[in-house]
Amino acid sequence: MSPSENIYFLLIGVSVSVVIIFICLLLKKRVRWAIALTSVLVIGYVGYYVSYPTIKGNMHDDRYDQVIEYLLEKYPDKKFTIFPKHYEEGHAVGEFDVNDTETPTMGVTLRVGKEGQVTQIGTWSNGDYPIQQELWKEVQFFHGEDYTLSKKIAKITKQDEWIDGELTAFALTVDDLPAIALFNYSDEGFGLLEFKQGEREEFVYVEEADYLFVYIDERYQEEFITIQLKNGEETTLSVNQHKGQMIVKNREELN
Structure with missing residues (x-):
C-alpha cells in the first residue's frame, strides 16, 4: 500500500481503538456484550484491510470500462491504448495513461471520478532520450495548444x-x-x-x-x-x- 493508504488505515485503527475503549467503559458490567461488539469491530476492520486491494481492483476495472465508453463516444474514429487495464501498485485507482495508436510516444493521463466524469490531469511522453540531431521531433508535442487527444x-x-x-x-x-x-x-x-x-x-x-x-x-x-x-x-x-x-x-x- 502507499504511504497515504497506510495513514488512512492507521487513522481508522485509532478510531476503532477509541470506540472499543468507549464500549469497554460503557459495558464494563456486561462483559459478553463488550466482547461481542469489540469482536465485530475488529473483524470488520481486519476484513476491510484484507479486502481493500480487491475493492481497489474492482473499482479500477469499473472505471476502465467508463473511460472506454468516454473515448468511444468522444472519439469514435480513433483507436487508443489505455494503461493500466487492471489495477497495479504505484498507480492511482481510476487514472489511465491514454494515447492515440498513431502517436505511441505521447499521450494524456485521464482520471475517472466517483460520478463517472472523465478529466485530463496531465500529459506524458515516453520516447527514448533523443539524440541531438533529432531534437526537432519534440516540437510536435508542444507546438500550438496544450496537448490533448483532440489536438x-x-x-x-x-x-x-x-x-x-x-x-x-x-x-x-x-x-x-x-x-x-x-x-x-x-x-x-x-x-x-x-x-x-x-x-x-x-x-x-x-x-x-x-x-x-x-x-x-x-x-x-x-x-x-x-x-x-x-x-x-x-x-x-x-x-x-x-x-x-x-x-x-x-x-x-x-x-
Missing part, C-alpha cells in the same frame, strides 16, 4: 540543422510554414530555448546567444531580406542560394 498533430519536416556544442538550431516546415526551433542539449537534459514560426512564402529569424538564425521559405520571391535586430540596427541578406536552408551569422559578421 491535431502538426506535420513537421526538418529542412536544415546547425549544432555548436549544446546549442542546437533547426530550420523546419510546420504545416508548410517556415519555422526555427532552438534547443539546449546535454547528457543531463534538454530544453527548448525558442520556437518561431513565419508566414507562408516568407522568412523567419531568431536571435540567440550572439547568433542570428534565418530560414527562408523556398517559395520566397524577393532577392534580399532586411531584418531588424534587437539592438535597433538592420541587416540585409541575399536570398540567392539560401532559400530552403538555414543562414547562421554571428555578431561579428553582422557588424
